[in-house]
Amino acid sequence: MSDYLVRGMSMDGFVKAVAIRSTELVRRGAEIQKTTPNATAAFGRALTAASMMGNMQKVENGSMTLQIKGGGPIGTIVCVSDPQGNVRGYVYEPNVPLVEKYPGKLDVGATVGTDGTLTVIRDLQMKEPYVGSVELVSGEIGDDVTAYFAQSEQTPTACALGVLIDRDQSVKVAGGYLLQLLPGAPDEVIDTLEKGIQRAGAVTAMLEQGMSPEDILGQVCGDLGIVFMETTEVSYKCYCSRDRVTGALLSLGKKELTEIVEEGKPFPVECQFCDTVYEFTPQDIQKLLSKL
Numbered sequence: 403m404s405d406y407l408v409r410g411m412s413m414d415g416f417v418k419a420v421a422i423r424s425t426e427l428v429r430r431g432a433e434i435q436k437t438t439p440n441a442t443a444a445f446g447r448a449l450t451a452a453s454m455m456g457n458m459q460k461v462e463n464g465s466m467t468l469q470i471k472g473g474g475p476i477g478t479i480v481c482v483s484d485p486q487g488n489v490r491g492y493v494y495e496p497n498v499p500l501v502e503k504y505p506g507k508l509d510v511g512a513t514v515g516t517d518g519t520l521t522v523i524r525d526l527q528m529k530e531p532y533v534g535s536v537e538l539v540s541g542e543i544g545d546d547v548t549a550y551f552a553q554s555e556q557t558p559t560a561c562a563l564g565v566l567i568d569r570d571q572s573v574k575v576a577g578g579y580l581l582q583l584l585p586g587a588p589d590e591v592i593d594t595l596e597k598g599i600q601r602a603g604a605v606t607a608m609l610e611q612g613m614s615p616e617d618i619l620g621q622v623c624g625d626l627g628i629v630f631m632e633t634t635e636v637s638y639k640c641y642c643s644r645d646r647v648t649g650a651l652l653s654l655g656k657k658e659l660t661e662i663v664e665e666g667k668p669f670p671v672e673c674q675f676c677d678t679v680y681e682f683t684p685q686d687i688q689k690l691l692s693k694l
Contacts, residue, residue: 406635407457407487408615413627416587417595420457421579421615422487422636424450428565428576430638431491434677439567440513441476441498446565447510447543448479449489450578453636455547456483458580459524467523472541474515475499482675488639490675508567514541520550544578551582558583560595564605575609579618591626598624640676647671647680648690656694663687 407422428446431437437445448470456466462485470479477494501509521535534554539545544563551559563578581595602608602621613621619628651659651671662669662684669682 404635405637406615406633407454408619408630409457409632409634410619410628410630412591412623413629414591416584416591417623417626418582418584419579419619419623419628420454421618422450422454422577423609423615424453424576424578424636425573425609427453427489427636427638429573431489432573434638434675435491435493435496437493437496438498438500439571440501440508440510441493441496442567442571442573443508443565444476444498444510444513444543445479445491445493445496446573446576447563447578448481449491449638450563450565450576451543451547451561451580452481452483452491453487453489454578454580455522456485456489457487457634457636459526460485461526464527465525467521467525469521469523470514470538470543470546471518471521472515472538473517474513474541476513476515479514484639484641486634487636489636490638490640492674510543511541514538514543516541520546522550522554547580558587560599562599562605564609566606566610575606577609577615577618578605579615579622581622594624594626595622598622598626640673640678642673642676642678644680647673651682651687652690652693656691659687659691659694663691 405423405426409420432442452468466483468481475498479493481491483489501512503509516538519535524532536550536553539549544561547561548559551557560581565576566574568574608618671680
């Protein structure tokens with residue numbers, strides 16, 4: 403089943419909503435980064451959040467980067483989304499030891515840490531990107547995304563994310579939802595939404611029961627009702643190319659490139675976002691030198 407996200411709005415027009423099934427893209431990201439279970443759970447939540455946030459901005463050729471640095475054993479998590487919600491990312495330390503809150507429940511907060519920040523960089527195709535940063539609340543990522551929207555963009559938000567790791571350490575299900583209140587939302591709407599969130603429970607439990615993103619939003623919004631407006635397929639997608647890698651090599655400068663040529667060995671360059679390896683021979687590097 404392909405991953406996709408669905409966007410909608412409550413019947414009264416006071417709540418914007420998006421939900422996603424991200425199982426396959428999280429599996430792909432974990433496969434590329436070779437993450438252990440705790441790192442997979444943290445990385446998967448970040449990829450899921452980045453997909454929904456990237457899809458929200460709707461700027462052609464723009465992008466959204468989510469960077470989480472909490473001082474935990476996983477180090478820094480970086481995820482980049484295009485305007486459709488396709489994502490790519492990497493973690494600094496994929497081999498994280500197993501830490502559980504209780505048997506069967508991975509401790510994502512301990513993996514990420516709380517001594518740091520969540521930073522959002524929005525490339526809106528203007529002169530300068532928009533950058534917003536907040537201190538981490540719990541390291542659970544969903545809470546931290548909620549805090550980001552409240553503090554940096556002054557938008558009351560509820561974000562829930564989930565990645566369920568199977569006994570064989572593969573990704574069983576992954577997904578999430580993001581709800582935002584629009585200006586003027588009355589207290590009764592807020593109360594209904596809070597009750598709906600509490601009633602719905604954990605995202606992973608809903609996904610494991612076979613609920614679709616539409617089902618999840620219907621469950622969370624409850625009596626508010628919801629009108630679905632857009633459905634978009636999403637995937638783990640990297641935009642690397644040999645030309646881009648060549649540009650990065652040129653930025654190394656004449657001295658370092660000369661050393662590579664003198665060593666006389668093939669020079670492989672692996673994309674940090676995906677498992678593509680670009681091979682450069684000493685002759686290829688010599689041609690680059692001639693351009694400097």
